Amino acid sequence: MSATALALVLAGACCHAIWNIVAKKAGGGLAFVWLFGLVSVVAATPLVYWTWSAHPQTFSRAMWFAALGSGLVHVVYSLVLQKAYRESDFAVVYPVARGSGPMFSVVAAIVLLGETPSLLGWVSVAAILGGVFVSAGAVDLLRGTKSSKRQLGVLWGIATGVFIASYTVIDGWAIKTLGMVPILFYAVGLAFRALLLAPFALRQTQVLVSQWRAQRRAIIIVGLLSPAAYTLVLLAVQIAPLSYIAPVREISMLVGTFVGASLLKEAVKPSQVVGAAIMLLGVIGLVWA
Secondary structure, three states, X not given: OOHHHHHHHHHHHHHHHHHHHHXXXXXXXXXXXXXXXXXXXXXXXXXXXXXXXXXXXXXXXHHHHHHHHHHHHXXXXXXXXXXXXXXXXXXXXXXXHHHHHHHXXXXXXXXXXXXXXXXXXXXXXXXXXXXXXXXXXXXXXXXXXXXXXXXXXXXXXXXXXXXXXXXXXXXXXXXXXXXXXXXXXXXXXXXXXXXXXXXXXXXXXXXXXXXXXXXXXXXHHHHHHHHHHHHHHHHHHOOOOHHXXXXXXXXXXXXXXXXHHHHOOOOOOHHHHHHHHHHHHHHHHHHHO
């Protein structure tokens, strides 16, 4: 991976960790997701216009399918993630979601693309599974202690990881195989997300107004950093293999687990630290597999 691609991915990872911390603190639902989506669309419009002027692209049927499919998966991902943050601690949900995403991406590559991981690839996937297992509190369960909130967070984190893998595969196909311009591809998905959620969000105007008044700052931060984080990754996909980028961007696990927990004043158990470290080793292994 080139230094430019690495810099893009790491910058995106930091943006991703920050907006997730802000979203967890806000604790919003569908209204919050729709509002920050609108901010993203407005912020992206000038950039889309400039990109279209410089690199006009006619969308084929496959391109529309990829962009709209990615947008749909992102909608479900956003709603599942917000639900996960309401149900459990950030320090549990975030590393499990970000750690399991690359693992499911590898599974998708095997099933859908016919790829065969190397021995290191299989070991790395096993390490991520082991990290999730440790983060879930398996050691505590064996000792007879239970934490239903923590286990619920792991389950929701894994569900989020499934959708992370889904849009990762779709987006990689769109950029690598179909040759779509990243900004244009992502912009279509953003607009589709806003349209898709609009009928549901507009039914609760009072909630929208109260969310905007109470969480305006969080909505703007997430609305700006969320597309910025993913656009940086899409740009990196143009110059480096997806199989390298997907794992490296999970460096955000470290930022999210420790910085996020500190800012949100959540207690981080030793097993969570160990679990995050094991998952990170697995992710690094996937880079070299």
